Amino acid sequence: MYSFSFAIKAVIVTVLFLLLLSACTEQAVLVAEQTNSQISIEKQHSKTIKALPVLEVYKSPTCSCCEKWLEHIDQHGFSSKAFNQTDLSAFKSNKGIAPQYRSCHTAVSKDGYVFEGHVPAKFIHQFLAKPPKNAIGLSVPAMPIGTPGMEVGNKFMPYQVILLKADGSYDIYAELNNYQEQF
Incomplete structure (x- = not known):
């Protein structure tokens, strides 16, 4: 029983870790997409000003x-x-x-x-x-x-x-x- 509860705990910790990691990854992707979008807008605005x-x-x-x-x-x-x-x-x-x-x-x-x-x-x-x-x-x-x-x-x-x-x-x-x- 001790090993079963240790196995369950290990699975729970692994699942939580993966969920947390995936949330951070999604957040990082969102931040990267927003940053790239902002850079694109700034480049377009810069071209407009220079034009x-x-x-x-x-x-x-x-x-x-x-x-x-x-x-x-x-x-x-x-x-x-x-x-x-x-x-x-x-x-x-x-x-x-x-x-x-x-x-x-x-x-x-x-x-x-x-x-x-x-x-x-x-x-x-x-x-x-x-x-x-x-x-x-x-x-x-x-x-x-x-x-x-x-x-x-x-x-x-x-x-x-x-x-x-x-x-x-x-x-x-x-x-x-x-x-x-x-x-």
């Missing part, structure tokens, strides 16, 4: 509407790098932007395309996805009320996004008649 197109934005150090426009593009699929300039006129001339198409800031893509003034991010994305032949970029001349960065309550002034061409000519790229068309 954002960068716009270098040249502006006056005192321009507050430029800061608001930077927020707009950063919230709509771009990463901006701002550079304060004291002589924007010479910079714009060097980029081929004629005076009648100028505004308060100039953004430049990695491919050298220019986006002058309060151009909505939507149109920058469209342009960069398929740049028109002989184009240097887009412009929203002056500073129309209601454009991204120039919001004043619920006021909106219809405006045009101008396609700037390398030969100095232009075309109308988009006409906006209400605030919602910008997004």
Whole structure:
């Protein structure tokens, strides 16, 4: 009887040990799966962040509407790098932007395309996805009320996004008649 109870105890201890071991193994597998899943999500998130197109934005150090426009593009699929300039006129001339198409800031893509003034991010994305032949970029001349960065309550002034061409000519790229068309 002594050996029988020892055998039963040995079986019980073995079964408990195996149950405990299997529970730990399942927990370890779950932790490993969660960790791998988290690493995968972090890699995807990292790729998303790295995939954002960068716009270098040249502006006056005192321009507050430029800061608001930077927020707009950063919230709509771009990463901006701002550079304060004291002589924007010479910079714009060097980029081929004629005076009648100028505004308060100039953004430049990695491919050298220019986006002058309060151009909505939507149109920058469209342009960069398929740049028109002989184009240097887009412009929203002056500073129309209601454009991204120039919001004043619920006021909106219809405006045009101008396609700037390398030969100095232009075309109308988009006409906006209400605030919602910008997004």
